[in-house]
Structure formats: structure tokens, C-alpha cells
Amino acid sequence: SQQGEEDPQALSIQEGENATMNCSYKTSINNLQWYRQNSGRGLVHLILIRSNEREKHSGRLRVTLDTSKKSSSLLITASRAADTASYFCATMGWDTGNQFYFGTGTSLTVIP
Amino acid sequence: NAGVTQTPKFQVLKTGQSMTLQCAQDMNHNSMYWYRQDPGMGLRLIYYSASEGTTDKGEVPNGYNVSRLNKREFSLRLESAAPSQTSVYFCASSERQAVEKLFFGSGTQLSVL
Numbered sequence: 441s442q443q444g445e446e447d448p449q450a451l452s453i454q455e456g457e458n459a460t461m462n463c464s465y466k467t468s469i470n471n472l473q474w475y476r477q478n479s480g481r482g483l484v485h486l487i488l489i490r491s492n493e494r495e496k497h498s499g500r501l502r503v504t505l506d507t508s509k510k511s512s513s514l515l516i517t518a519s520r521a522a523d524t525a526s527y528f529c530a531t532m533g534w535d536t537g538n539q540f541y542f543g544t545g546t547s548l549t550v551i552p
Numbered sequence: 553n554a555g556v557t558q559t560p561k562f563q564v565l566k567t568g569q570s571m572t573l574q575c576a577q578d579m580n581h582n583s584m585y586w587y588r589q590d591p592g593m594g595l596r597l598i599y600y601s602a603s604e605g606t607t608d609k610g611e612v613p614n615g616y617n618v619s620r621l622n623k624r625e626f627s628l629r630l631e632s633a634a635p636s637q638t639s640v641y642f643c644a645s646s647e648r649q650a651v652e653k654l655f656f657g658s659g660t661q662l663s664v665l
Contacts, residue, residue, distance in 0.1 A: 473653060481659070482657050482659055483654070484656070485653040528594060538649060541597070541611075
């Protein structure tokens with residue numbers, strides 16, 4: 441399988457704390473994206489980082505990419521109960537036929 | 553602003569029955585995709601259509617067929633459903649293949665008994 445893997449599989453934190461989840465992948469990539477999925481809903485795009493970028497910010501989200509280690513991390517600062525969801529990384533590259541391959545997801549619970 | 557619309561939302565089939573999942577997008581996107589989501593497996597690509605008139609296999613195409621009816625619509629057909637096809641199916645679209653972010657529908661939960 442060309443899927444990535446997120447770590448941890450599940451994460452539970454108190455509101456206001458920071459949440460960090462990691463993604464490891466197997467092939468060379470052009471870009472890596474993070475998506476959020478609320479229970480029973482489709483995935484929603486959060487942020488995209490290209491292979492020549494090392495860090496990107498969007499609001500309370502910070503994404504890092506280390507292509508030498510084939511890994512990425514998503515940091516959500518000052519978490520809110522509304523951040524409770526599953527988070528998936530998706531990679532795309534020439535080695536994957538220019539298709540997106542999704543990781544297995546991290547389930548985040550933010551306790552009010 | 554509907555985005556990506558999938559029908560039906562829920563479906564129960566008996567083994568061997570056939571059905572078609574419908575997907576339509578109103579964003580004038582060129583590329584459309586079908587994924588399945590299983591517990592612990594993440595999303596896996598079944599088929600995709602890079603542009604109107606083209607379709608290609610993804611990671612898990614066996615047991616499925618697709619039709620890109622026009623630029624807006626991309627359907628997924630199960631000719632003879634099997635219990636292994638019990639899953640949640642998501643349609644997605646993007647402005648272009650391989651670069652842009654994906655926009656997802658709300659999913660179809662399919663159970664094959």
C-alpha cells in the first residue's frame with residue numbers, strides 16, 4: 441500500500457491545549473495536504489504544503505514537512521471543542537501516478 | 553452553493569444485487585474521484601476521471617465500474633455487490649488533476665448483506 445500513516449491513532453486533550461499529529465509516507469511527493477473529517481461527514485481541506493516548503497501556517501494551524509524523513513506534522517494551537525474530528529494527511533507525487541493517497545487518520549477529541 | 557452532491561446517503565443491498573452511486577459537482581471542476589473509506593484503512597481511490605471523457609483505475613477498482621456522464625456527473629456502479637464492498641463511499645472533485653485540493657461529498661454508507 442502507498443498509504444501514509446498518522447500517529448497517534450487517537451488523541452484526547454483539554455480545550456486550550458495544543459494538538460500535534462504526525463504523518464509518515466513512503467514515496468517522493470509533490471505536495472502534502474491535511475484534511476479534517478467530522479463524524480459522518482465528508483473530508484474538508486485544511487492546508488497544502490509543497491515539497492519545496494518546510495513550514496506553513498494558516499490561522500491556528502501549523503504544518504511542517506521534512507522530505508528527508510518523509511514525514512509531516514500538523515499542529516493545532518489553542519484547541520477548541522469544535523476541533524474534535526479525524527485528521528488525515530494526503531500525499532501526491534509522480535511516483536503515485538499523480539493521485540492522492542490518504543493516511544489512516546488521527547482521531548482528535550478536545551474536551552471542553 | 554451545493555459543491556459535491558452524492559446520492560443516496562444510505563443503501564442496503566443483498567449480495568449479488570447491483571446499484572449505481574451518483575455524484576454531481578457544480579464547481580466546473582475537471583477532475584472527479586471515487587474513494588471508499590473503511591475503518592483503519594483511511595481512504596482508498598477506486599476510480600478517477602482526470603477530465604471529461606476519461607476514466608482510470610485507482611488503487612482498488614475490482615468489482616466497480618464508472619461513467620463520466622458529462623463534466624458535472626461521475627457515477628460508480630457495483631454490478632454484483634459483495635459483503636467486502638460494505639463501506640462508506642465518497643465522491644470528490646478538483647479543478648485539475650494532481651495539483652489542486654479535493655472537495656468531497658458527504659458520503660454514501662453502503663451495507664451489503
